[in-house]
Amino acid sequence: MSDSKAAPTVVFEVLRFHPEKDKAPYLQQYSVPVTRGMTVLEGLTWIKEHIDSTLVWRSSCRMGICGSCGMFINGVPRLACNNQISHLHSDRISVKPLPNFEIIRDLVPDLESLFDRHRSVKPYLIRKDSHEQHHPVGEYFQSHQELINYIQFAYCIKCGLCLAACPTAATSDKFIGPQSLTQAWRYTIDSRDEGAGERAEQLYSSHGVYRCHFAGTCSQVCPKGVDPALAIQLAKKEAFVRAFGIRKQRRAARVAPPVENWVRNRDIPAPPTPTIEKSRA
Amino acid sequence: MKNRLNNRLGLGGWLGGGRYGVDRYAYAFHRLTGLGILAYFIMHIFVTGMRVGGQEEWERTMAFFNAPVFKAGEFLVFLAFIFHAVNGIRLVIVELACGIGRPHVPAYPYTNSTMRQRPFVVAVMILAALLMITGGVDFYFMLN
Numbered sequence: 001m002s003d004s005k006a007a008p009t010v011v012f013e014v015l016r017f018h019p020e021k022d023k024a025p026y027l028q029q030y031s032v033p034v035t036r037g038m039t040v041l042e043g044l045t046w047i048k049e050h051i052d053s054t055l056v057w058r059s060s061c062r063m064g065i066c067g068s069c070g071m072f073i074n075g076v077p078r079l080a081c082n083n084q085i086s087h088l089h090s091d092r093i094s095v096k097p098l099p100n101f102e103i104i105r106d107l108v109p110d111l112e113s114l115f116d117r118h119r120s121v122k123p124y125l126i127r128k129d130s131h132e133q134h135h136p137v138g139e140y141f142q143s144h145q146e147l148i149n150y151i152q153f154a155y156c157i158k159c160g161l162c163l164a165a166c167p168t169a170a171t172s173d174k175f176i177g178p179q180s181l182t183q184a185w186r187y188t189i190d191s192r193d194e195g196a197g198e199r200a201e202q203l204y205s206s207h208g209v210y211r212c213h214f215a216g217t218c219s220q221v222c223p224k225g226v227d228p229a230l231a232i233q234l235a236k237k238e239a240f241v242r243a244f245g246i247r248k249q250r251r252a253a254r255v256a257p258p259v260e261n262w263v264r265n266r267d268i269p270a271p272p273t274p275t276i277e278k279s280r281a
Numbered sequence: 282m283k284n285r286l287n288n289r290l291g292l293g294g295w296l297g298g299g300r301y302g303v304d305r306y307a308y309a310f311h312r313l314t315g316l317g318i319l320a321y322f323i324m325h326i327f328v329t330g331m332r333v334g335g336q337e338e339w340e341r342t343m344a345f346f347n348a349p350v351f352k353a354g355e356f357l358v359f360l361a362f363i364f365h366a367v368n369g370i371r372l373v374i375v376e377l378a379c380g381i382g383r384p385h386v387p388a389y390p391y392t393n394s395t396m397r398q399r400p401f402v403v404a405v406m407i408l409a410a411l412l413m414i415t416g417g418v419d420f421y422f423m424l425n
Binding site (some may be wrong): 017022074153214227230231 | 304391
């Protein structure tokens with residue numbers, strides 16, 4: 001950061017590429033005045049508003065929820081909205097599109113390969129009784145511990161940072177990748193799911209969990225604390241214990257029967273009277 | 282129109298530690314040392330195969346490989362073997378999900394499995410350094 005307290009500035013070094021104009025990407029520098037708490041995304045917005053309206057990136061929520069603004073900032077995949085410029089401790093901010101994804105334009109990566117991999121692991125509950133699943137008559141039983149087993153992995157926002165940081169994904173486009181392997185494990189370990197066998201084909205394929213050698217960077221860069229490396233190692237452990245018959249196949253959660261003769265807990269106040277008539281549809 | 286620019290990092294992303302943590306460097310060194318040991322193994326088979334050519338051929342080969350540069354190379358192979366072996370034990374442990382924690386509800390500031398197994402990495406470095414020093418003393422001062 002500049003020494004001047006009145007107008008501290010940083011230099012944004014942004015990778016530019018226009019597929020219809022440029023043969024190769026190039027770096028462009030912008031001097032940006034930094035205000036307190038200013039994020040990298042706000043810096044890019046300042047550039048677009050004051051210097052170069054042609055700069056392109058993808059963002060939406062500005063609060064680390066949508067996962068749109070993943071970028072390669074100062075050599076590490078990060079969400080631009082989630083990182084303040086002052087926290088980077090540098091007067092030069094390098095901003096490039098996420099590696100291991102094709103570039104659409106400037107800072108916009110093509111995440112289609114991520115979504116294809118995500119779809120390939122069947123990231124949804126699979127039940128043998130599909131009729132019951134599509135015509136539910138009640139809830140599935142699930143204990144708190146069964147919820148804890150997968151809830152961390154359900155926090156994934158599909159930003160692609162883990163795939164951009166993964167050294168295996170850097171050389172192989174067939175590797176399913178930390179995000180999708182984590183989602184495969186998230187549904188496999190869900191007590192309501194019966195699709196472990198279907199997902200095992202992907203999970204334990206030659207491009208599955210055994211291509212991971214614990215570089216650990218996927219977990220380090222994850223902005224939501226999902227910890228893909230943990231999910232992948234748990235999947236490996238599961239295969240190991242099953243191979244040796246240490247753990248038996250669990251039974252999927254049953255549908256809870258309707259509650260009869262229930263009594264309201266007097267400590268919990270009654271809901272307010274409805275202000276509109278209940279729909280009869 | 283599909284006009285995309287390839288941005289896959291390739292070998293640089295595979296071997297480069299970049300600005301990631303020590304675990305990423307351990308990953309890169311593990312792969313490099315593995316390849317080094319494999320290269321040595323192939324060379325070793327070739328060299329010991331010289332014995333088939335008779336005693337004279339064997340002694341000529343041994344005399345050639347007694348040069349200091351090959352001795353230093355052999356020591357490098359020893360260092361690579363030590364790191365690969367000790368780090369390999371760590372990987373076996375953590376890849377069986379030991380010492381990396383259990384799933385939990387994430388709360389900021391987040392912790393992760395990479396951070397939790399960091400003591401193993403430190404232990405690997407200390408143990409590898411001790412074995413390398415001991416091996417070095419043995420290699421250069423006691424074998425002769």
